[in-house]
Amino acid sequence: MNVVKRNGTIEPFDLHKIAQAMQKSYKSVGLTFTDDECLKQAQEITKAYPKNEDVAIETIQDDVELYLMKKKYYEAARSYIKYREKQKTDRDNPWADNDERQDLILKKYLINGEDKKDFIKRIAFGKSSLEKIFRRKEAIFGGRNLYAIGRDGNITGSNCYVVQDPEDSLESIYKVDYQIARTYSYGGGQGMNLSKIRPKGAKVNNSSNTTPGVMVFAEKYSHTTLNTQQDNRRGALMLVLNIDHPDIIDFITTKLDLSKVNGANISIALTDAFMNAVENNDEWVMNFETPYELIEKKIKAQDLLKLVGYSAHTMGDPGVIFIDHMNDYHLMSEYDDVRFTATNPCGEQPLMPHGSCNLGSINLNAFVKNAFTDNATYDWERFDFVVSEMIVALDDLLTMLGDRHALPEQREHVKNYREVGLGVMGLADLALSMKLPYGSPEFLEFLDQLMRRMINTSMKASALQAKELGVFPRFDYDKVSSSQFYKTAIDQDTDELVKQYGLRNSRLVSIAPTGSISNILGVSGGVEPFFQINYTRRIVSMFDEEKTITIWEKTPLALAKAMGVKPEELPEWALITSQNIAFMDRANVQATIQKYVDTAISSTFNLHNSATVEDVITIYKTAWRKGFKGATVFRDRCAKIGILAGVNENTEDLNPATPPHVHLEEKWTDKRTGVIKEYVTHISVSSSGHTPEKIEKELCPLCGDVLVKKQGCIHCNNPECDYEKCAI
Incomplete structure (x- = not known):
């Protein structure tokens, strides 16, 4: 029956x-x-x-x-x-409670003539259980899936990809340029690591004699991203450079000039070795070997991290990824040939070459019963059901849209690895509904239970899907179960299913920022605290009468109504935002979640304007110690905001940082002749870039240490030596 x-x-x-x-x-x-x-x-x-x-x-x-x-x-x-x-x-009449802002965002995903009811039916692709989930705002697919399902044409359902890193040749560099353009034309974003490209000034075997370095090609890829249209929007790109690449300072400071590489996000791949050098105040070596020469640059590791911190403090770029933890903590970490060098543009998916992220997200607030009361509970049974249904649905979409990838390498990768990424949103709303202050010990205890349940439920669903349809071709139980992630996050009953049936998917949980889809469902994005509890909107009527209204987020407003108070009278714990949350509370939330996320978390530390460069560096150090896979900071009213804002907005940076001044030692060795050239490069950084001054290396006549230039004079780098030489 x-x-x-x-x-x-x-x-x-x-x-x-x-x-x-x-x-x-x-x-x-x-x-x-x-x-x-x-x-x-x-x-x-x-x-x-x-x-x-x-x-x-x-x-x-x-x-x-x-x-x-x-x-x-x-x-x-x-x-x-x-x-x-x-x-x-x-x-x-689904989603009847949506306001004008929500409907406006939803509109970009609708087919002409489609209403909300039609939209939900289309994206559920005939599954009544999914229709109910979507109607109840319990979950939703990522933006590219919402757009691609039911549409004809070359439209990918994957939000983003990572391309094969360009090799150190023009053929490879321009092949990658074609591949990212082709991917953009299908609606996907791209990520790559540029560290195989030789640094600026290195010898090449052509009429140029030397190469212009990484940044010229970073700009090339950025222009391709800006110039390839995707149905009224441009592509998205993540560029990554390793911390030991000799062009790293150019890369770190490039975004201080807003006219440069403005078609890409940029991230620095930090290693454990580098972070240990920072902790120990050691020197750090950036090196590169070509067929013609050995290039080596040395700098204090702390100085280099300060450059990263200054650039992020001033412009919000670059972000950092902790590449070793990214490679050591996931389901396939024990596969010798699986290594990540880059992420997708938002950072939630470290991917192999030609890997893609097929995304969906759970609305965590949808499962709270008796919200805003002391008797609030969580509907774990329904939560488990929705998580399982979404994992199966995302896997189904891999097959349904399997021919919608731009490159044959991408289509083949999907068949071999079947990566999905189920994330969450509405965590800040859940905190209010459950009356658990965001970041508090009791909140963290609940969050640990929730995220552990989510990864185990996701894995069980993938195992049962494997029972029916087969495992992903590269599945190896011994290798998967030996990974540190598996041993940390997976329960015994889950393990028994995986051992019996295998896994349908090589990746399962991924925390995307959920900007558009969380707005459509009316909850906070990703795992962030509320950015603002309320904001003001200035309205000018047709008769030029102006008034200002205050708009509150929906869940805080509902909490105030339940408590019988005005929104502005809510208790302090209910008014936690990214601007006022204690840093360690915010860090503890992300660390708790990361334990149970086999990919990564796209999340930004939104800082008050008063934050310092040292605060930014503290975030990096804490994030590394706590096992984050990456960290991004954005300071309110930083220089980037001032440049991009409208003329009537008061966005002056009240706390600009003092630009750092650093020096590094360079050593260029000709492999054919054995000739060594040594230099000291003085780097003056400003709020719009950096100026290097390269001089022949000179040693102190008193102690033999390196001489450096400071404030127009030549000083010995040895703090215990008094040698100084100034021009008259």
Whole structure:
């Protein structure tokens, strides 16, 4: 026997679903029946159904109503009828509570003539369980899937990719340029690492004699990103450079000039060795070897990190990724040939060459019962169901949209690895609904339980999907189960399923920023605190009358209503934002989540304007110690805001940092002749870039240490030596 749903789809008859619906109605009016009792009642209701005929869902629900009335459970019957009426209203007019802002964002995903009801039906691709999940705002796919499902043409369902890193040749560099352009034309973003390209000034075997270095090609890729259109938007690009590349200072400071590389996000790949050198105040060596020469540059590791901190403090770029932890903490870390060098543009997915991120997110706030009360609870059963359904749906989309990738290498990679990324949103809303202050010990305890449950539920769903459809081709139980991530995050009952059936997907959980989709569902993005609890909007009427209104986020407003106070009278714990949260509270939240995320977390430390460069550096150090896979900071009213804002906005940076001045030693060795040239390069940084001054290396005549230039004079680098030489 099957059940015919209202949309015409057919599902297997499940007596337990009827029993569960009845039990919910009983509980809602204070009646108590056991699971077995409800199951027997469901059997009684359906015993007359022909076993070889399908039955309509309306018939079942009508019969449940009649049974409740016949047994004189009038209050339960009334509750059940109200539930059906609400379900009908939600089906006929879903997301009716969305405001104009939400509808405006949703509009970019709609097909011409499509309303919300049509949209939900389209993206559920015939699965009634998904329709219900989407109607109830319990979860939603990532933006590219929302756009691609049901549309014709070369439109990818994957948000982003990572391309094969360009090799140190023009052929490879321009091949990559084509590949990213082709990917953009299908709607995907791209990421890459530029560290294989030889540094500026290195010899080449052509008419140029020397190479212009990494930054010229970074600019080339940036221009390609800006110039390839994607249905009224441009592509997205992440450029990564290793901290030991000789061009790293050019890369770190390039975004201080807003006209440079403005078509890409940039990140520095920091190693454990570098962070240990920072901790120990050691020198750091950047080196590169070509067929013609050995290039070596030395600088104090702390000075180099200060350059990163200054640039991020001033412009919000670059971000940092902790490349060793990124490679050591995931399900395939024990595969010798699986290594990450870059992430997608938002940073939530470290990917192999030609890997892609197929994304969806769970609305964590949707499962809170008795919100804003001391009796608030979490519907773990429904949470588990939605997580499982979304993992299966994302895997189905890999097959449905498998021919929608721009490059044959991308299509082949999807077949071999079947990567999905299920994330979360609405965490800040959940904190208010459960009355657990964001970042508090009790919040962290709940969050640990939630995220551990999410990864284990996701993995069980992938294992059961593997039982039906087969494992991803590269699956190896011994290698997967030996990974540090698996041993840390996976429970025994999950392990037993994986051991028996394998895994359908090589990647499972990924925390994307969820900018558009969290706005559509009306909750906070990703795992961030609220950026603002409220904001002001200036409205000018057609008669030039101006007024200012205050707009509050929906969940804080609902909490205030439940507490019987004005929004501005909410207690301090309910007004936590990214601007006022204690740094360690914010860090502890991300560290708790990262334990159970096999990919990465896209999350930004939004800082008050008063934050210093030292605060930024403290964030980097803390993030590394706590096992983050990356860290991005953005300071309110930094120079970038001032440049990009409108003329009427007061965005003056009230706390600009003092630009650093550093020096490094260079050693260039000609491999053919053995000739060595040594230099000292003095670097003066400003708020719009940096100016290097390269001079022949000179040693102090008193102590033999290196001489450096400071404030127009030549000083010995040895702090215990007094040698000084100044021009008259």
